[in-house]
Amino acid sequence: MKVMILHSQRTIVSTLNVADGYFSRLRGLMFRKALNSGEGLLIKPCKQIHTHFMRFPIDAIFMDHKNVVIHIEHGLRPWKITAFYKQALSVLEVNQGCAVDINLGDALEIVK
Template sequence: MNTHKNNTITLERTGQVLVTKIRCANNYFLRLRGLIGTPALTKSEGMLISPCKQVHTHFMRYPIDVVFLDKHYTVISKVIAMQPWRVSSYVTNALHVLELPANTAAMLEPADKLIFQ
């Protein structure tokens, strides 16, 4: 179900809050649609897609940051400002993808752990 949760996502290393409103895409149709046809994410919004190893931005109107996470919500890799009509790499070890507004994930590094509260 595509839910809007008012939970926060915090970067464990710094304590910085990345997201205060999470959209969840956790079934086939919600994962396929993702952010297509939606307004751009605000600074405090993100979409968590699970399970997910690869994303596309076909039919989107704005760029996004894409953060690939493992089962412990540890950063594996990221794409900054992925433009519309692109397909990401397939990240074998990923279990989740966190989509954020463009240029907001620059401070994330591989092995950073995200805390969901």
């Protein structure tokens, strides 16, 4: 699966992993050394994340039920906790800097 910005059809994630079970969401990216280039993790359902036990900073893209971006955390370092976003349904975690061209209100498309 991959993730694209709907209006520009630009691919932001070429290899998407999904964490949609209790343990996979709990683990997230903990203990990984890095994300490969073009790789991302979609956590759903999810309204808040932490970066405990992570070894690298990430960009976290919070989306609503229509995959519209409602908040972006740029350069979220290890051992941090985000705010709770009531409208969020999912969070896309990508390498730091990958969300630089994404704006609030952008619709993202998950392509299988």
